[in-house]
Amino acid sequence: MDTYEEKPKSYRNDIIALAGGAVFGALSMAISPFTGSIPKMAVGFGMSILDPISIIWIVSFFIFGWKAGLLSSGLGALGIAILSPEIAAWLGAFMKFSATISYILIPTLLAKLRNYKSTDFKGLKLYSASSGLATLVRVILMLTLNLTFAMALYAAIFGIPLDTVIAIMTAWLAPTGITGWGAVILTLAVMNLWQSIWDVSLPYIIVYPTKIGENYAIW
Numbered sequence: 752m753d754t755y756e757e758k759p760k761s762y763r764n765d766i767i768a769l770a771g772g773a774v775f776g777a778l779s780m781a782i783s784p785f786t787g788s789i790p791k792m793a794v795g796f797g798m799s800i801l802d803p804i805s806i807i808w809i810v811s812f813f814i815f816g817w818k819a820g821l822l823s824s825g826l827g828a829l830g831i832a833i834l835s836p837e838i839a840a841w842l843g844a845f846m847k848f849s850a851t852i853s854y855i856l857i858p859t860l861l862a863k864l865r866n867y868k869s870t871d872f873k874g875l876k877l878y879s880a881s882s883g884l885a886t887l888v889r890v891i892l893m894l895t896l897n898l899t900f901a902m903a904l905y906a907a908i909f910g911i912p913l914d915t916v917i918a919i920m921t922a923w924l925a926p927t928g929i930t931g932w933g934a935v936i937l938t939l940a941v942m943n944l945w946q947s948i949w950d951v952s953l954p955y956i957i958v959y960p961t962k963i964g965e966n967y968a969i970w
Contacts, residue, residue: 764969765818771969772819775811776826779804783830787837794923795942801949804831805851809954812855813869814963816970820855824848839908846901850893850943854950857885862970869968873959882951886944893943894936902935 782803789799804827812820831844858881861867872878902920906913921934929937958964 764816767969768815768819769822771815772811772822773826775807775815775819776823776830779807779823779827780830780834782807783827784834784836787835792942792945794945795920795938798942798946802847802946805847805854805946805950806953806957808851809854809950810957812858813872813954813958814968816869817855817859820859824851824855839905842901842904842908846893846896849896850889850946851950853885853888853892854882854954857881857888869958869964869970873964878955882947886947886951889947890940890943894939897939898932898935 786799786802786804789801792798792800808820808824808827811823825848828844828848831847832841834840835843837843858867858872861877861881862871867877872881902916903913906916909916917931917935920938921930924930924934924937958968
C-alpha cells in the first residue's frame with residue numbers, strides 16, 4: 752500500500768488543497784458573526800465598508816488553487832447563512848458567494864488556457880487583466896441577480912414595498928436628481944466596484960509581496 756509520500760504529486764496537492772480550503776473556509780465561518788459590527792456604506796442598503804470574508808476565500812484560491820477557493824467559499828457562505836445575526840443572512844450568503852466567485856473562476860480559466868501558475872499572477876499586467884475581467888463579470892452578474900429577484904425577495908422578507916427598498920438604496924443620489932432604475936443600477940455598480948477594490952488589492956498584498964505565494968502556493 753502506497754504511503755502518502757509515494758502518492759503522485761497531483762494527489763498530494765489535491766489533499767493539501769482540500770485541507771487548505773477547509774481551514775480557510777472555517778476561518779471565514781469563525782469571523783462571520785463579527786462582521787455585522789463593521790461600519791456600513793452610506794450607499795445602498797447595508798453593505799459593509801470592508802468585508803474580510805471574501806478576501807479570505809480569494810487568498811485561499813491563490814495559495815491552494817481553485818478547488819480550495821470553491822471549498823472555502825462554499826463553507827464560508829454556509830457560515831454566513833447559519834451564524835450571521837443579520838436577518839435574511841442566507842440571502843446575503845448567496846449574494847456574497849455570487850459576488851466573489853468570478854475572482855476564482857476567471858483566473859482559473861486563464862491559468863487553464865495559458866498554463867499559468869499562481870506566482871505568474873504576481874505580475875501586475877496579468878493580475879490587472881484577470882481582476883478587471885473578474886470585476887466586469889461580477890458587476891454584470893450582481894446587477895442581473897438584484898434586478899431579477901434579489902431586491903424583490905429582500906423587500907418581501909422585510910415586508911416592505913419594493914419602491915421603499917429602492918428609495919432607501921438610492922437616497923444618496925437625491926442631490927444629483929438621478930432617480931428610478933437608473934439610480935438603482937448606478938448604486939449597485941458603485942457598491943460592487945467599491946468592494947472589488949478590496950477583493951482585488953488585499954489578496955494580492957497578502958499573497959505576493961509577503962512571498963506567501965512564492966513559498967506556499969501549490970499550483
